[in-house]
Amino acid sequence: MDSFEWLHGFKVGFGLHHVNFEDSTRPRTPKYSAHFYHRVIKDNGFPTPEDEKILYGNFAKDFIWSTATASYQIEGGWRADGKGLSIWDKFAHTPLRVFNNDNGDVACDSYNKIDEDVSMLRQLKVTHYRFSVSWPRVLPDGTTNFVNEVGLSYYSHLVDALLKANIQPHITLYHWDLPQALQDIGGWENETIVFKFRDYANLIFSRLGHKVKFWITINEPYNIANVGHGYGAAAPGISFRPGTLPYIVGHNLLKAHAETWHLYNDKYRSKQGGIISITINSDWSEPRNPYKQEDVDAARRVVQFYIGWFAHPVFNGDYSDMMKTIIQKRSLEAGLPKSRLPEFTAEEVKRIKGTYDYFGFNHYTTVLAFPVDYGNLQHYDADRGAGTIADRTWLDSGSSWLKVSPFGFRRILNFIKEEYRNPPIIITENGISERGSVDLNDFHRSYYYEKYINQVLKAYILDGVDIRGYTAWSLMDNLEWATGFSERFGLFHVNHTDPKRPRVAKTSAAYYATIITCNGFPDPATGPHDCLNQEVEGTSVPSTSLPSFNMVNFLGITLSSGEAEKGLYTLFALLIVSSLGVICSLFCFLKTKKYSKEIATIQSVLNS
Numbered sequence: 001m002d003s004f005e006w007l008h009g010f011k012v013g014f015g016l017h018h019v020n021f022e023d024s025t026r027p028r029t030p031k032y033s034a035h036f037y038h039r040v041i042k043d044n045g046f047p048t049p050e051d052e053k054i055l056y057g058n059f060a061k062d063f064i065w066s067t068a069t070a071s072y073q074i075e076g077g078w079r080a081d082g083k084g085l086s087i088w089d090k091f092a093h094t095p096l097r098v099f100n101n102d103n104g105d106v107a108c109d110s111y112n113k114i115d116e117d118v119s120m121l122r123q124l125k126v127t128h129y130r131f132s133v134s135w136p137r138v139l140p141d142g143t144t145n146f147v148n149e150v151g152l153s154y155y156s157h158l159v160d161a162l163l164k165a166n167i168q169p170h171i172t173l174y175h176w177d178l179p180q181a182l183q184d185i186g187g188w189e190n191e192t193i194v195f196k197f198r199d200y201a202n203l204i205f206s207r208l209g210h211k212v213k214f215w216i217t218i219n220e221p222y223n224i225a226n227v228g229h230g231y232g233a234a235a236p237g238i239s240f241r242p243g244t245l246p247y248i249v250g251h252n253l254l255k256a257h258a259e260t261w262h263l264y265n266d267k268y269r270s271k272q273g274g275i276i277s278i279t280i281n282s283d284w285s286e287p288r289n290p291y292k293q294e295d296v297d298a299a300r301r302v303v304q305f306y307i308g309w310f311a312h313p314v315f316n317g318d319y320s321d322m323m324k325t326i327i328q329k330r331s332l333e334a335g336l337p338k339s340r341l342p343e344f345t346a347e348e349v350k351r352i353k354g355t356y357d358y359f360g361f362n363h364y365t366t367v368l369a370f371p372v373d374y375g376n377l378q379h380y381d382a383d384r385g386a387g388t389i390a391d392r393t394w395l396d397s398g399s400s401w402l403k404v405s406p407f408g409f410r411r412i413l414n415f416i417k418e419e420y421r422n423p424p425i426i427i428t429e430n431g432i433s434e435r436g437s438v439d440l441n442d443f444h445r446s447y448y449y450e451k452y453i454n455q456v457l458k459a460y461i462l463d464g465v466d467i468r469g470y471t472a473w474s475l476m477d478n479l480e481w482a483t484g485f486s487e488r489f490g491l492f493h494v495n496h497t498d499p500k501r502p503r504v505a506k507t508s509a510a511y512y513a514t515i516i517t518c519n520g521f522p523d524p525a526t527g528p529h530d531c532l533n534q535e536v537e538g539t540s541v542p543s544t545s546l547p548s549f550n551m552v553n554f555l556g557i558t559l560s561s562g563e564a565e566k567g568l569y570t571l572f573a574l575l576i577v578s579s580l581g582v583i584c585s586l587f588c589f590l591k592t593k594k595y596s597k598e599i600a601t602i603q604s605v606l607n608s
């Protein structure tokens with residue numbers, strides 16, 4: 001327990017238990033570390049938790065196996081054949097908005113590479129392909145006054161090529177590239193967008209709907225509203241009214257989605273027989289300290305302000321009481337006449353509620369939450385009243401916000417089941433990035449897919465969550481929005497400095513094809529299983545088992561971990577005389593490779 005710490009008195013506490021020295025009864029309270037140490041003692045070490053053990057089993061027979069892209073991230077052809085400009089064309093052409101001033105002018109040149117793209121999809125053995133339509137490519141000024149037929153024909157050619165390969169198209173109508181002409185009259189802030197979006201959707205349904213049976217109205221309203229109009233880190237890059245604008249935009253996004261769902265439901269469903277929904281993204285959130293009620297409450301707020309912001313109106317009706325109460329209270333306390341969160345009328349609540357055929361869900365990571373009091377500040381983070389961090393033991397990715405935390409996937413899938421009354425779920429995105437030098441042996445990605453998809457299987461088999469499909473983000477390396485080409489999410493690598501934009505499979509492509517062909521994770525005890533031997537042109541994977549993570553790739557040579565250990569010691573001996581910065585990067589390398597023994601050795605040498 002905390003005690004008299006010599007020269008530091010009671011200021012410094014080494015205890016597993018906190019002692020309140022102001023209180024004459026000297027009460028003791030266990031810290032998180034006490035609970036942690038208790039567990040180590042009870043387990044007599046560190047057994048693999050039930051959570052992390054692999055579950056063998058299969059998904060349903062007609063399970064959707066897909067991979068995804070988005071128009072601005074892959075198409076290029078930014079001025080081709082009469083395409084209008086989008087807010088991302090403008091944003092990316094504004095200096096300092098996108099890392100390295102990268103832009104989507106050419107991107108993966110998918111506008112000219114239908115065959116190459118479909119060939120990759122065939123190799124993956126996916127049943128579906130999720131891509132988005134660029135609104136300004138089809139309607140250059142955003143309205144149906146003029147239809148750009150050449151632009152539209154790109155999508156009908158793509159749809160035909162997919163169907164010919166027996167791959168079902170899953171179309172996103174809006175993946176963030178709003179026609180700039182509509183932004184010029186207020187974009188998503190202007191309520192007239194609701195019907196402009198519906199008219200655009202109407203055109204696409206009428207032209208492609210006889211061949212396309214899977215639709216998404218809007219991708220990630222959270223990002224459009226808060227990142228685009230609150231933080232300003234995505235187009236249109238507005239950040240000067242963070243207290244109101246994200247909520248106004250969110251309001252119009254919900255209405256636009258609902259009107260479009262109704263349009264499909266009333267006018268197209270009986271003839272075309274497809275399904276349509278919205279894709280909502282969210283992290284899962286755990287309390288930073290699960291034994292602290294304040295942290296538990298903060299974690300609940302993070303989830304309710306993230307997934308709940310859009311899912312509550314669509315699946316349960318209206319914004320959650322939590323959002324309504326908190327934003328109203330904080331607005332009034334700041335002297336505003338009413339809540340910054342707009343209100344739906346009773347008819348609007350009814351009109352939006354139930355506008356789904358499935359729950360489209362994007363998920364990547366988990367955060368740890370704790371309360372933060374922002375005083376009188378008026379913005380989304382202040383309303384949420386929480387800060388978030390990651391557990392430092394979670395593996396890193398190429399994106400600062402993305403840490404490998406598979407257990408959270410199962411938890412948030414269960415949250416969806418409980419909170420929204422067990423809707424059918426299609427996972428419309430999940431994946432991991434890398435940055436830095438290119439290494440086609442991307443074992444971190446295979447690892448991520450294995451662990452995350454296995455958690456989906458647990459949610460499906462053990463928890464009865466109604467999961468109908470899974471989509472890997474992304475088919476290929478592409479323009480990762482404000483971070484440009486520096487963060488790569490692809491199953492296939494694309495060299496963005498080569499004018500031919502060649503696609504090359506990473507090792508994870510064959511691994512994903514294996515999971516798809518096996519429709520899950522076959523039990524080795526009932527093997528051998530032929531489905532485990534998937535290959536993709538240009539890659540080879542261990543054929544009888546999941547990728548082995550005991551092999552280490554170093555300067556293009558594949559080493560066993562024993563050899564790597566020797567090499568690392570030699571490398572270390574050289575590094576010790578070089579700068580601290582270099583040593584730090586070695587630490588990061590070792591940490592991601594989980595060489596805790598080596599880290600300990602280096603630390604002890606450094607200390608001495």
Ligand code: GBH
Binds near residue numbers: 073220227231233
């Ligand atoms: C998805 O968004 C997108 O749909 C897809 O286009 C994208 O390529 C993919 O994921 C990978 O990022 O607070 O400004 O630091 C992912 C969800 C949520 C990730 C917000 C970045 C932090 C932005 N995004 N998050 S910021």
